[in-house]
Amino acid sequence: MAAAQVSKAKPSAANTVSWRDIAPSAVVLITGPEEYLGIRAMDRIRSQVRTVAPEVEISKLNAGSYESGSLAMAVTPSLFDEAKLIEIEGLESMTDAFLADAMKYVAQPENDVVLVLRHGGGVRGKKLLDAIKSSGWPVVDCQPLKKDAEKTAFVVSEFKAGGRRIEAEAVQALVNAVGASLSELAAACNQLIADATTAVDAATVERYYGGRVEATAFKVADAAMAGNGPQALSSLRHALATGVDPVPLVAALAAKLRTLAKVAGAQGSSAQIAKQLGIQPWLVEQAQRDVRRWTPEGLIRSIQVTAEADAQVKGLSRDPVYAVEHAVTVIATSARGR
Missing domain, CATH: 3.40.50.300 (P-loop containing nucleotide triphosphate hydrolases)
Structure with missing residues (x-):
């Protein structure tokens, strides 16, 4: 042959x-x-x-x-x-x-x-x-795809191979929603490629996968990081009431804060910083916009309270729900610090 x-x-x-x-x-x-x-x-x-x-x-x-x-x-x-x-x-x-x-x-x-x-x-x-x-x-x-940049590149390649377009924000939303498992991420790509007739946007991903635990966690984190305390707490309480474990909620907060801290301390253009940190350029630009609302003291305090909440939801507290609510409140308040 x-x-x-x-x-x-x-x-x-x-x-x-x-x-x-x-x-x-x-x-x-x-x-x-x-x-x-x-x-x-x-x-x-x-x-x-x-x-x-x-x-x-x-x-x-x-x-x-x-x-x-x-x-x-x-x-x-x-x-x-x-x-x-x-x-x-x-x-x-x-x-x-x-x-x-x-x-x-x-x-x-x-x-x-x-x-x-x-x-x-x-x-x-x-x-x-x-x-x-x-x-x-x-x-x-065949090594695991651990970084968000690797997972987003995987999604982009899947859509390119499938002959479909997907917007940058939709890529990140999809990774947030189902990125914990590569096989699930691939299956989600295949479903969207098969169903889509136009470019896939973030709203489409939300309709399909917005109810997933990971997606819910990032909704809470996004609202808190934007300084919208009422929306963040409302989303958090709804998530907890529907059985979402506090651990991934705190993990999403920590991930957002890590990105913000890395970008805040980086020098260069968004493309240079993205290459240096291994994340998408549009995420760098988003973090650069977000960091303007923060004081250094507010960012440090938010990182500290999130680390404390992480320990508490993993067994050091009898009331993990309070720990998460406290972290969300501190982050939302700190994000309005400027």
């Missing part, structure tokens, strides 16, 4: 490839703990192989329960000489038998076979991973 033919031409060093760009090769290594990205990478390879060879024979093995000789059996040419795709998961718990067989195979892979290896992380099998990397086979590193 075409994919296997080009796969023999190996680069001289490890070829790290994005999960969005990975193509079939004689050997492909997918590493890292982010399960969703690993699934997307494997799905992409499988889809491309099937496009080139619709009758491809697909075999699935688990390295954690592997028995000697299984790989050799899987790659043995079939009666009709069909292309083969071998997917092996669980390399992080591989057996010694698998390590021995895989080391031998990757040194001289078969024609018309695409071997995809999934390693979830850890040191088990490092010898095999190093051999694959040093041989120059493509490697996809």
Whole structure:
């Protein structure tokens, strides 16, 4: 098959490839703990192989329960000489038998076979991973997306791939609402892409996901940071009455204050500050507008009271609701300090 033919031409060093760009090769290594990205990478390879060879024979093995000789059996040419795709998961718990067989195979892979290896992380099998990397086979590193900038870039890329536009504020609203889980964030992108007929704006995201815990938390935080105490407390009490835990509410307050403090102490244009801090330029511009309402003393006091509330909602207080209300009140009052 075409994919296997080009796969023999190996680069001289490890070829790290994005999960969005990975193509079939004689050997492909997918590493890292982010399960969703690993699934997307494997799905992409499988889809491309099937496009080139619709009758491809697909075999699935688990390295954690592997028995000697299984790989050799899987790659043995079939009666009709069909292309083969071998997917092996669980390399992080591989057996010694698998390590021995895989080391031998990757040194001289078969024609018309695409071997995809999934390693979830850890040191088990490092010898095999190093051999694959040093041989120059493509490697996809699936690390968790922890920063907001990484999640917003993911959303923008999903919409670009889906042929839909999404406004910057809608991107952030979507990350706030469902960004805790990458698989949920991707599912939300897919739903909005499928349903939208025009550019997706923040109001659309609000209609779909405004009731999520994360979205509710940021509504409270946004109102408090804007100095609107009555609205912040009203949103907070509604959230608590509907069963929202105080912990994510305090986390949203802390996140907003951290961004404000970082931007307040940064120098340069919004684009330079955004690059330096790893956040979106429009968020920097918003924080720059917001910080004008604050005194340094008010910002410090708000950070302190939020840290106290964080400890109290995590077990140091018998009345966590009061702790959150007090933090919201202090922040809203401080935001009107100028």
